Amino acid sequence: MLEIVRAGGMTMIPIMLCSILVLGIIFERLWTLRRNKVAPPELGAQVMSWARSRKIEPDHIAALRSNSPLGEVLAAAVANRHRSRDVIKEAVEDAGRHVATRLNRYIDTLAMISNIAPFIGLLGTVFGMIDTFTVVGSKGLGEAGLMAAGISQALIATAGGLIVAIPAAVAFHWLRGRAEGLIYVIEKEAIALVNLLDQPIPEPTATVQRPR
Numbered sequence: 001m002l003e004i005v006r007a008g009g010m011t012m013i014p015i016m017l018c019s020i021l022v023l024g025i026i027f028e029r030l031w032t033l034r035r036n037k038v039a040p041p042e043l044g045a046q047v048m049s050w051a052r053s054r055k056i057e058p059d060h061i062a063a064l065r066s067n068s069p070l071g072e073v074l075a076a077a078v079a080n081r082h083r084s085r086d087v088i089k090e091a092v093e094d095a096g097r098h099v100a101t102r103l104n105r106y107i108d109t110l111a112m113i114s115n116i117a118p119f120i121g122l123l124g125t126v127f128g129m130i131d132t133f134t135v136v137g138s139k140g141l142g143e144a145g146l147m148a149a150g151i152s153q154a155l156i157a158t159a160g161g162l163i164v165a166i167p168a169a170v171a172f173h174w175l176r177g178r179a180e181g182l183i184y185v186i187e188k189e190a191i192a193l194v195n196l197l198d199q200p201i202p203e204p205t206a207t208v209q210r211p212r
Contacts, residue, residue: 008156011124015160018113018120022168025106029175033103038182039070044189047074051196056081069099069182073190077197085198092190099186103179107172114169121161128154 008015035041047064050056056078064075076095080088132150 008160009124009127009153011120011127011157012160014120015117015124015157015164018117018168019164022110022113022164022171025110026171026175029106029178032105033175033178033182035182038068038103039185039189040068043067043070044074044192047071047078047193048196051078051081051193069103070186070189073099073186074193077190077193081197085194088194088197092194096183096186096190100179100183103182104176107175107179110168110172110175114165114172117165117168118161121158121165124157124160125154128152128157 006012032038050060061075061079064071064078073092073095076091077088080091128150130150131153134150
């Protein structure tokens with residue numbers, strides 16, 4: 001394998017660096033975008049229960065903020081529960097933007113690599129063909145071994161660029177879809193909580209005693 005990489009010429013160095021970066025981003029995002037870590041299934045119901053009972057302590061809000069991205073957005077709503085609906089929505093949207101940015105972190109880098117890796121491979125192809133025609137120009141067609149080395153460099157560089165670009169493109173679309181799905185779950189839970197907080201607090205019903 002190392003010999004093949006060496007035969008691909010200098011352009012294989014950035015291609016290999018791109019491949020390492022792609023693998024690192026994929027594993028990091030898979031770890032970060034776990035459903036249980038981003039949007040714990042029972043968290044929304046728990047916060048809704050707090051909101052219905054109107055028993056929300058400062059410790060609850062602090063725990064929510066450090067719980068998960070979903071908790072961070074719900075905490076923004078709960079922290080402004082005594083204010084108007086517009087203020088609550090603005091706080092939730094602001095927290096949601098920060099969360100969405102974190103969930104999509106590094107994913108665009110995969111798209112960039114999938115775009116530039118084939119061009120790096122194409123550059124290696126050009127260098128390989130230049131070497132081939134240089135041999136032909138200086139020594140004629142009799143040096144088949146030297147010509148084959150240049151052609152081999154061209155093909156290996158092209159293949160290397162595509163081998164990096166294709167998984168990067170697939171990972172970009174898959175991880176972007178995963179992040180968008182989690183963002184949708186967070187938005188759904190946040191809207192439900194905002195609607196609940198916007199409801200008036202029910203007044204306790206007075207017990208009327210009939211005269212004996």
